[in-house]
Amino acid sequence: MAHKINAELCTSCGLCAGECPVECISEGEGSYVIDAAACVDCGACVPVCPVEAISAE
Numbered sequence: 811m812a813h814k815i816n817a818e819l820c821t822s823c824g825l826c827a828g829e830c831p832v833e834c835i836s837e838g839e840g841s842y843v844i845d846a847a848a849c850v851d852c853g854a855c856v857p858v859c860p861v862e863a864i865s866a867e
């Protein structure tokens with residue numbers, strides 16, 4: 811289990827990356843991406859996304 815960013819919705823604003831305590835969110839091509847192996851499922855990134863692109867898988 812890990813949180814996931816919906817690439818269709820993500821606008822690459824970068825807000826979520828600043829919230830992640832383990833810094834596992836980075837800018838990818840066309841959207842930000844979460845490193846599933848590093849995500850600790852804390853949920854901190856979810857409420858900061860303005861387009862609700864992040865969800866628990």
Ligand code: SF4
Pocket residue numbers: 813829830831832833834835844848849850851852853854855856
């Ligand atoms: S759920 Fe927590 S650990 Fe996982 S990407 Fe979001 S902020 Fe980072």
Ligand code: SF4
Pocket residue numbers: 815819820821822823824825826827841842858859860861862863864
């Ligand atoms: S906060 Fe939402 S829209 Fe912004 S980079 Fe993260 S996932 Fe994409």
